[in-house]
Amino acid sequence: xxxxxxNEIQRALLHGQSLNLxxxxxxxxxxxxxxxxxxxxxxxxxxxANLLGCNLEKADFQEANLQGANLFGSNLEQTNFIQANLHRxxxxxxxxQRAILERADLHSVRLQGxxxxxxxxxxxVLSNADLQKVDLRFATLKHTKFTSAILHExxxxxxxxxxxxxxxxxxxxxxxxxxxxxxxNMRGAALFDVKLNGAKLMQADFLWATLExxxLSNADLxxANFNYSTLKSTLxxxxxxxxxDFDDVTLEDTVVKVFPRRIQ
Numbered sequence: 001x002x003x004x005x006x007n008e009i010q011r012a013l014l015h016g017q018s019l020n021l022x023x024x025x026x027x028x029x030x031x032x033x034x035x036x037x038x039x040x041x042x043x044x045x046x047x048x049a050n051l052l053g054c055n056l057e058k059a060d061f062q063e064a065n066l067q068g069a070n071l072f073g074s075n076l077e078q079t080n081f082i083q084a085n086l087h088r089x090x091x092x093x094x095x096x097q098r099a100i101l102e103r104a105d106l107h108s109v110r111l112q113g114x115x116x117x118x119x120x121x122x123x124x125v126l127s128n129a130d131l132q133k134v135d136l137r138f139a140t141l142k143h144t145k146f147t148s149a150i151l152h153e154x155x156x157x158x159x160x161x162x163x164x165x166x167x168x169x170x171x172x173x174x175x176x177x178x179x180x181x182x183x184x185n186m187r188g189a190a191l192f193d194v195k196l197n198g199a200k201l202m203q204a205d206f207l208w209a210t211l212e213x214x215x216l217s218n219a220d221l222x223x224a225n226f227n228y229s230t231l232k233s234t235l236x237x238x239x240x241x242x243x244x245d246f247d248d249v250t251l252e253d254t255v256v257k258v259f260p261r262r263i264q
Contacts, residue, residue, distance in 0.1 A: 002024075002025050002026050002027060002028065002029045003024045003025045003026065004021075004024065004026065004029070005029075006029060006030055006031060009021075009031065009034070010034065013034060013035060013036075019036070019039045019040070020039075020040045021039060021040060021041050021044050022040045022041065022042040022043060022044060022060075023042070023043045023044060024041075024044045024045070025044075025045045026041075026044055026045060026046045026049055027045045027046065027047045027048055027049060027065075028047070028048045028049060029046075029049050029050070030049075030050045031049060031050060031051050031054060032050045032051065032052040032053055032054065032070075033052065033053040033054060034054050034055075035054070035055045036054055036055065036056045036059050037055060037056070037057045037058060037059070038057075038058045038059065038060075039056070039059045039060070040059075040060050041059060041060060041061045041064050042060050042061070042062045042063060042064060043062070043063045043064060044061070044064045044065070045064075045065045046061075046064060046065060046066045046069050047065050047066070047067045047068055047069065048067070048068045048069060049066070049069045049070070050069075050070045051069055051070060051071045051074055052070050052071070052072045052073060052074065053072070053073050053074060054071070054074045054075070055074070055075045056071075056074055056075060056076050056079050057075050057076070057077045057078060057079065058077070058078045058079060058080075059076075059079050059080070060079075060080045061079065061080060061081050061084045062080050062081070062082045062083060062084065063082070063083045063084060064081075064084045064085070065084075065085045066081075066084055066085060066086045066089050067085050067086070067087045067088060067089065068087070068088045068089060069086070069089045069090070070089075070090045071089060071090060071091050071094050072090050072091070072092050072093060072094065073092070073093045073094060074091075074094050074095070075094075075095045076091075076094055076095060076096045076099050077095050077096070077097045077098060077099065078097070078098045078099060078100075079096070079099045079100070080099075080100045081099060081100060081101045081104045082100055082101075082102050082103060082104065083102070083103045083104065084101075084104045084105070085104075085105045086104055086105060086106050086109050087105050087106075087107045087108060087109070088107070088108045088109065088110075089106075089109050089110070090109075090110050091109055091110060091111050091114050092110050092111065092112045092113055092114065093112070093113040093114060094111075094114045094115075095114075095115050096114055096115060096116045096119050097115055097116070097117045097118060097119065098117070098118045098119060098120075099116065099119045099120070100119075100120050101119060101120060101121045101124050102120055102121070102122045102123055102124065103122075103123045103124060104121070104124045104125070105124075105125050106121075106124055106125060106126045106129055107125055107126070107127050107128060107129070108127070108128045108129060109126065109129045109130075110129075110130050111129060111130060111131050111134050112130055112131070112132045112133060112134070113132070113133050113134070114131075114134050114135070115134075115135045116134060116135060116136050116139050117135055117136075117137050117138060117139070118137070118138045118139065119136070119139045119140070120139070120140045121139060121140065121141055121144045122140055122141070122142040122143060122144065123142070123143045123144065124144050124145070125145045126144065126145060126146050126149050127145055127146070127147040127148055127149065128147070128148045128149065129146070129149045129150070130149075130150045131146075131149055131150060131151050131152075131154050132150060132151075132152040132153065132154075133152065133153045133154070134154050134155070135155050136154060136155060136156050136159050137155050137156070137157045137158055137159065138157070138158045138159065138160075139156075139159045139160070140159075140160045141159050141160060141161050141162070141164060142160065142161070142162035142163070143162060143163055143164070143165075144161075144164055144165075145164070145165045146164060146165065146166045146169045147165055147166065147167045147168060147169065148167070148168045148169060148170075149166075149169045149170070150169075150170050151169055151170060151171045151172070151174055152170075152171075152172045152173060152174070153172070153173045153174065154171075154174050155175070156174065156175065156176055156179060157175065159179065160180075161179055161180055161181050161184070162180075162182075163182075163183045163184070164181065164184050164185070165184075165185045166184060166185060166186045166189055167185050167186065167187045167188055167189065168187070168188040168189060168190075169186070169189045169190075170189070170190045171189065171190065171191045171192065171194050172191075172192040172193060172194070173192075173193050173194075174191075174193075174194045174195070175194075175195045176194060176195060176196050176199055177195045177196065177197050177198055177199065178197075178198040178199060178200075179196070179199045179200070180199070180200045181196075181199055181200060181201050181204060182200055182201065182202045182203060182204070183202070183203050183204065183205075184201065184204045184205070185205050186204060186205060186206050186209050187205050187206070187207045187208055187209065188207070188208045188209060189206070189209045189210075190209070190210045191209065191210065191211045191212070191214050192212045192213060192214075193212070193213045193214075194211075194213075194214045194215070195214075195215045196214060196215060196216050196219055197215045197216065197217045197218055197219060197235075198217075198218045198219060199216070199219045199220070200219070200220045201216075201219055201220060201221050201224055202220055202221075202222050202223055202224070203222075203223045203224060203225075204221065204224045204225070205224070205225045206224065206225060206226045206229050207225050207226075207227050207228060207229065208227075208228050208229060209226070209229045209230075210229065210230045210232075211229065211230070211231050211232070211234045212230075212232040212233060212234070213232070213233045213234070214231075214234045214235070215234075215235045216234060216235060216236050216239050217235050217236065217237040217238050217239060218237070218238040218239060219236075219239045219240070220239070220240045221236075221239050221240055221241055221242075221244050222240050222241070222242035222243060222244070223242065223243050223244070224244050224245070225244075225245045226244060226245060226246050226249055227245050227246070227247045227248060227249070228247070228248050228249070229249055229250070230249075230250040230252075231249060231250065231251050231252070231254045231256070232252040232253060232254065233252070233253045233254060234254045235254075236254070236256055241256070
């Protein structure tokens with residue numbers, strides 16, 4: 001049972017009272033379309049809560065439980081979600097510009113059409129998440145986990161990557177031109193119509209991956225692993241192929257030239 005009712009919270013907001021809901025049990029509560037700017041929800045339990053259309057700008061959800069919560073279309077600009085549990089939450093079309101999601105659990109979250117411009121998702125877990133048409137321009141994605149995520153028409157322009165885990169992720173119509181993806185794990189990933197031209201992919205792991213109509217021209221693929229991968233209509237023009245592993249690769253309409261290690 002929740003610690004507060006919607007009417008109690010609504011009355012407090014109408015009277016301009018400062019709300020501190022840190023640690024409160026708000027599970028299953030309907031709080032849709034309310035204004036919670038700068039409100040503290042630290043360590044609160046909001047599992048299954050309805051926050052549809054809320055204004056939560058600069059609210060603090062650090063270590064809060066938002067598992068299965070509905071945040072469809074909510075304003076979450078500059079909101080703090082550090083170490084928050086957003087497992088299976090609905091964040092479709094939410095505004096998460098400059099939101100802080102470091103170490104957040106976003107497993108199986110629905111983010112279709114959400115805006116995460118300049119958001120910080122360092123060490124966040126987005127396994128099995130649906131990120132179709134998500135705006136991740138200028139986002140910080142250091143050690144972010146995208147395993148088995150759906151990444152269709154995602155805008156990664158100027159995003160900051162570092163040692164990302166994208167194993168078995170599904171990419172389609174994604175622009176990763178000139179992205180720095182050194183040491184990225186793309187084992188078993190599926191990439192269709194993906195632009196990786198000029199990308200830094202040193203020691204990237206594409207073991208068992210499928211690449212179809214992928215542009216890797218002028219990319220740095222030195223020491224990358226493509227063993228047992230399937231490459232269809234993949235472009236490698238001008239790519240650095242120094243010591244790339246290509247054991248048992250399936251090629252279709254693809255020409256690959258692997259060069260020995262350069263001698264300094």
